Amino acid sequence: MVEKAELVSKVLVLEESADCAVRIKAFCDANNLVGVKAQLENVMGVLKSNVDLGAIFLCEGYGGADGGVALAREIHEVRPELPVFLRRNGVDDLDSFSEHDRGLFSQAYSIENIDKLGPVVNETIFSLVYPNALVRGITEITKAALESQFKDMDVNSEAPYIVRDRIIYGELFTLIPLESNWCRGYMMLQTEEQPLVRFVEAGKTHITTDMVNFRDINHVLGEVTNLVWGSFKNRFIAYEPLEGRASQVPIIVNHLHRYISFGSEDPQLCFKYTLSDKGGDGPNLVLYQRFVFNLSWSPDKFKENEALVEDLFDSGELELF
Numbered sequence: 001m002v003e004k005a006e007l008v009s010k011v012l013v014l015e016e017s018a019d020c021a022v023r024i025k026a027f028c029d030a031n032n033l034v035g036v037k038a039q040l041e042n043v044m045g046v047l048k049s050n051v052d053l054g055a056i057f058l059c060e061g062y063g064g065a066d067g068g069v070a071l072a073r074e075i076h077e078v079r080p081e082l083p084v085f086l087r088r089n090g091v092d093d094l095d096s097f098s099e100h101d102r103g104l105f106s107q108a109y110s111i112e113n114i115d116k117l118g119p120v121v122n123e124t125i126f127s128l129v130y131p132n133a134l135v136r137g138i139t140e141i142t143k144a145a146l147e148s149q150f151k152d153m154d155v156n157s158e159a160p161y162i163v164r165d166r167i168i169y170g171e172l173f174t175l176i177p178l179e180s181n182w183c184r185g186y187m188m189l190q191t192e193e194q195p196l197v198r199f200v201e202a203g204k205t206h207i208t209t210d211m212v213n214f215r216d217i218n219h220v221l222g223e224v225t226n227l228v229w230g231s232f233k234n235r236f237i238a239y240e241p242l243e244g245r246a247s248q249v250p251i252i253v254n255h256l257h258r259y260i261s262f263g264s265e266d267p268q269l270c271f272k273y274t275l276s277d278k279g280g281d282g283p284n285l286v287l288y289q290r291f292v293f294n295l296s297w298s299p300d301k302f303k304e305n306e307a308l309v310e311d312l313f314d315s316g317e318l319e320l321f
Contacts, residue, residue: 005135007269009054009125009162010034014043014062014071020087020111024057027114031121034161043071047078050170052163052270052288054125055106059087069097072104081166081265083124085109085117092116125162129299130269135160137235137304139271142289145227149220150275150285151204158272168258169288172196172217174225175251180237182302184295186251186262187232189225190288193217198283199275228289235305247295264294 011028013035015021021037028035033054038046040063056075060068072084083106086094092110094102107120139157146155170192178185196217200207207216249263268290275285 005130005132005160006032007126007130007135007160007162008032008034009164009267010036010052011055011057012043012046012051012053013037013057014040014068015057015059015087016062017059017111020059023111023114024087027117031118032126033121044074044078047075050167052161052165052167053079053082054162054164054267055083055085055121057085057087060089069101069104072101076104079165082164083107083120085120087111087114125164125267128266128269128293128297131299131302133304134236134299134302135269138232138269138289138291141231141235142228142271142273145224145231146273146275146287148227149205149224150199151206152278153204153275154278156274156276158274160269160271162267163270163290164267166259166261168253168260169286172221174221176225176229178229178232178237178291178293182296182298182300183293185291185293185297187225187229188260188288188290188292189221189228190290191221191285195283195285196220199285202282204277204282236302238303238305249294262292262294264292266292266294266297268292 009032011033013021013024013028014037015024025035027033035057036051058068058072058075060066062068062071064070068086072086075082075084084104086105086108088108088110090110092108092113094105094108106124107117109117139160143155143157147153169190172193173188173190175186175188178187193214197212199205200209200212200216200220205220207220209216251263252261253259270291271289273287273289275287
């Protein structure tokens with residue numbers, strides 16, 4: 001049995017009661033959730049931005065007597081993949097709502113029994129078990145790849161987290177498949193174009209050119225993707241025949257809404273890296289890395305590839321002292 005990684009997930013808390021907000025924060029702290037909040041007039045702007053979220057906590061009276069339900073309808077139009085937990089006064093069900101409005105929410109609760117959300121959170125947000133060795137290893141191999149492709153840069157990573165949304169960050173992203181007997185899916189790298197252009201112009205990459213164009217920055221991100229993919233295969237994917245038949249599902253990309261769907265409701269494993277000049281000059285580059293195991297996921301079969309000592313002697317990598 002693999003050991004589960006302790007991951008977090010950001011949730012948007014839309015709550016008007018200060019007392020209830022304190023209780024919701026305690027629940028979030030106990031369930032690996034990081035709560036963020038927004039003013040009523042900014043909610044839709046936040047949801048249309050690049051903020052990665054795992055769920056939304058919404059009170060029924062937010063913005064007025066029926067404001068919470070009305071807002072939920074708008075949320076469902078913009079981010080239908082996000083589970084919404086509705087806090088109600090005195091009741092903890094959705095029986096009084098129409099069938100359509102009941103479909104807007106994953107669960108209703110009252111503040112007195114907020115703990116009933118624990119199993120729902122695990123089911124909707126933390127439904128997949130991610131081995132610690134996998135989560136740790138992804139960060140290590142990605143930082144190594146970035147450090148090899150960018151000169152004199154510090155590469156910092158934040159704590160890995162789980163997202164349920166399907167948004168695309170920036171204008172440039174790469175997509176590469178991952179296939180083994182324990183996983184089948186995709187890895188994505190996403191970033192903004194202009195900071196990467198400035199890195200190339202400043203000589204922070206291995207590209208030498210008098211006029212930077214989009215093909216140059218495509219090459220940079222493509223090379224990083226190849227390096228991470230290769231290291232991922234060497235470290236986590238054994239060279240053995242794949243079991244069963246390899247099914248596929250359509251991938252849908254809507255550039256206007258910065259949306260990508262892999263035909264699965266499963267959450268995604270997300271990493272955020274920030275590259276900054278060691279000298280303290282110049283802009284930062286933010287890069288998001290996402291893993292979606294939409295086609296197959298069997299973490300109990302996961303294992304790292306370990307080189308035998310005898311093999312290292314045979315190859316000359318080790319010698320007797």
